[in-house]
Amino acid sequence: MSELPLSATADAALQAAPATKARGYWATVGRRIMRDKVSMACALVLLLIFLSAILAPWLGLEDPYKGSMIRRLRHIGTTGYPLGTDELGRDMLARLIYGGRLSLVIGILPVILAFCIGTSLGIIAGYVGGKLNTAIMRTVDVFYAFPSVLLAIAISGALGAGILNSIVALTIVFVPQITRVAESVTTGVRNMDFVEAARASGAGAFTIMRVHILGNVLGAIFVYATSLISVSMILAAGLSFLGLGTKPPEPEWGLMLNTLRTAIYVNPWVAALPGAMIFAVSICFNLLSDGLRSAMDIRN
Amino acid sequence: MLAYIARRIVYVVPIVISVALVCFLLVHITPGDPLVAVLPADASQELAAQLRAAYGFDRPLPVQFGLWLLRALHGDLGNSIATGRPVLAEVMRAVGNTVTLAIAAAIIGFTMGVLLGLIAGYFRETWVDKVATSFAIAGVSVPHYWLGMLLVIIFSVQLNWLPAVGAGPSGSNSWAWDWAHLKYLVLPAITTSVIPMGIVTRTVRALTGDILSQDFVEALRAKGLHERGVFRHVIKNAAPTALAVMGLQLGYMLGGSILIETVFSWPGSGFLLNSAIFQRDLPLLQGTILILALFFVFLNLLVDIAQAAIDPRIKRG
Numbered sequence: 001m002s003e004l005p006l007s008a009t010a011d012a013a014l015q016a017a018p019a020t021k022a023r024g025y026w027a028t029v030g031r032r033i034m035r036d037k038v039s040m041a042c043a044l045v046l047l048l049i050f051l052s053a054i055l056a057p058w059l060g061l062e063d064p065y066k067g068s069m070i071r072r073l074r075h076i077g078t079t080g081y082p083l084g085t086d087e088l089g090r091d092m093l094a095r096l097i098y099g100g101r102l103s104l105v106i107g108i109l110p111v112i113l114a115f116c117i118g119t120s121l122g123i124i125a126g127y128v129g130g131k132l133n134t135a136i137m138r139t140v141d142v143f144y145a146f147p148s149v150l151l152a153i154a155i156s157g158a159l160g161a162g163i164l165n166s167i168v169a170l171t172i173v174f175v176p177q178i179t180r181v182a183e184s185v186t187t188g189v190r191n192m193d194f195v196e197a198a199r200a201s202g203a204g205a206f207t208i209m210r211v212h213i214l215g216n217v218l219g220a221i222f223v224y225a226t227s228l229i230s231v232s233m234i235l236a237a238g239l240s241f242l243g244l245g246t247k248p249p250e251p252e253w254g255l256m257l258n259t260l261r262t263a264i265y266v267n268p269w270v271a272a273l274p275g276a277m278i279f280a281v282s283i284c285f286n287l288l289s290d291g292l293r294s295a296m297d298i299r300n
Numbered sequence: 301m302l303a304y305i306a307r308r309i310v311y312v313v314p315i316v317i318s319v320a321l322v323c324f325l326l327v328h329i330t331p332g333d334p335l336v337a338v339l340p341a342d343a344s345q346e347l348a349a350q351l352r353a354a355y356g357f358d359r360p361l362p363v364q365f366g367l368w369l370l371r372a373l374h375g376d377l378g379n380s381i382a383t384g385r386p387v388l389a390e391v392m393r394a395v396g397n398t399v400t401l402a403i404a405a406a407i408i409g410f411t412m413g414v415l416l417g418l419i420a421g422y423f424r425e426t427w428v429d430k431v432a433t434s435f436a437i438a439g440v441s442v443p444h445y446w447l448g449m450l451l452v453i454i455f456s457v458q459l460n461w462l463p464a465v466g467a468g469p470s471g472s473n474s475w476a477w478d479w480a481h482l483k484y485l486v487l488p489a490i491t492t493s494v495i496p497m498g499i500v501t502r503t504v505r506a507l508t509g510d511i512l513s514q515d516f517v518e519a520l521r522a523k524g525l526h527e528r529g530v531f532r533h534v535i536k537n538a539a540p541t542a543l544a545v546m547g548l549q550l551g552y553m554l555g556g557s558i559l560i561e562t563v564f565s566w567p568g569s570g571f572l573l574n575s576a577i578f579q580r581d582l583p584l585l586q587g588t589i590l591i592l593a594l595f596f597v598f599l600n601l602l603v604d605i606a607q608a609a610i611d612p613r614i615k616r617g
Contacts, residue, residue: 147555277448
């Protein structure tokens with residue numbers, strides 16, 4: 001799958017200058033990203049998709065579960081059904097908007113969970129070092145021996161179909177990747193003078209990690225994590241597409257794409273719509289993440 | 301060099317054993333009885349116990365793992381529950397098809413990626429660069445199973461130029477390099493190639509930029525070398541990294557082909573994995589994942605060794 005070459009991302013992450021002047025730095029980053037047209041356009045598209053998913057019940061849409069045998073697979077632009085109907089005669093517009101609710105949760109939640117777990121593991125491994133570092137990082141290496149698509153499908157396939165299982169599977173896929181980045185940036189910060197000074201003045205390991213390390217590495221790890229959301233969206237919908245995620249009749253983009261596959265000979269463009277939603281979210285997150293990375297690279 | 305290779309191989313051994321352990325444990329995180337697929341619903345307690353003993357499921361876990369690993373080392377990954385045939389033979393037959401697909405995709409993706417990357421890096425910050433970079437970003441952001449569907453809609457449903465599913469005309473049991481078979485390869489290969497295309501483009505673009513900003517390029521130009529000659533130097537310097545990235549991508553394509561193979565009913569390892577999951581054929585699931593992961597580890601090893609052979613600095617690191 002689309003793993004970015006790790007060394008390149010980690011390098012870029014390391015270059016994201018340390019937050020020595022916390023407020024000034026983030027204010028600058030914010031100003032820089034506001035000026036980036038591509039990032040702002042992506043943010044706007046994502047905002048629209050998120051808002052419509054959250055507000056779906058109040059938008060006056062058709063019932064996304066209610067089908068009808070006499071109006072199956074209507075074309076895009078049919079009166080009353082602007083985006084047509086699916087193989088069971090359900091309104092596509094309503095299903096695409098409602099579908100965002102589950103699709104976004106199962107795509108983004110694994111990255112958030114992996115961000116929390118991976119950051120903790122990586123900072124502990126990087127700061128404590130020694131045997132603990134070896135134990136954590138060698139375990140991470142084992143997961144790197146699997147291509148991420150294979151790992152996600154293997155875990156999800158073994159656990160069985162279900163939303164919870166696919167979230168667990170994807171979290172397991174991303175934790176090692178985030179742990180590696182977190183460990184490498186922490187190792188870079190650990191021996192800096194201000195950490196040495198904190199240690200000399202008697203601060204405990206936990207305090208140093210929380211106060212002095214976390215603030216300096218979080219930005220870099222965060223940017224890396226945002227670049228994973230795109231992959232996670234594609235994989236989460238992919239698991240549903242294979243039948244390993246949610247079950248019918250639940251509206252979810254990957255599952256909709258799967259059930260509409262049989263309709264490509266009748267009404268191909270309606271069948272392709274759910275994939276366009278996944279693509280839109282995935283490319284917007286990718287571009288936004290790129291924009292954030294270059295906004296944080298203030299030296300250029 | 302030999303010492304480096306030996307060191308690298310020794311380092312791979314624990315990884316291989318851990319990979320085997322993960323594959324072994326996969327079956328044991330599975331909810332429910334692993335015998336459920338073979339056991340009749342009304343089976344007696346004795347029959348269940350007999351089968352459990354026959355499959356070795358009554359032994360303690362570490363013993364089971366040891367025995368399983370020992371058999372795996374001899375090439376015995378058990379028999380498929382669904383078909384009764386040896387897992388290794390089933391997987392290797394399917395892997396052949398996946399390798400065909402991955403290599404075709406690698407050729408397309410690598411050629412396109414290097415071309416786009418060189419152009420984008422050379423004409424940095426111009427509209428040419430923007431177009432090439434957009435292609436790269438679209439390539440890594442597109443849900444490839446959806447791209448496969450789109451290609452089928454355009455080239456099979458609408459234009460009727462290429463077949464939508466399968467790996468050869470009906471009646472053909474094995475792959476052959478003629479047009480009758482090749483036309484089945486076109487759409488899956490293009491679909492698979494977009495991710496490596498995107499990643500290689502990004503890598504080559506960044507490399508080209510770095511190389512062009514180095515002093516020796518300035519020196520080449522100063523001594524009067526024409527731009528084509530400069531370009532040749534850029535390619536020479538970018539090639540090792542680009543090839544290494546492509547090598548890793550080949551591994552990802554081998555292991556990650558399940559979604560594309562499902563869309564195109566391509567009879568490869570991913571397709572096999574899919575049926576293993578849905579028939580709850582656990583030995584087959586375990587065996588397929590083990591073999592694919594080992595391929596991936598092996599490819600990583602090859603890439604490392606090849607890089608060290610090209611760039612002597614790596615050996616000392």
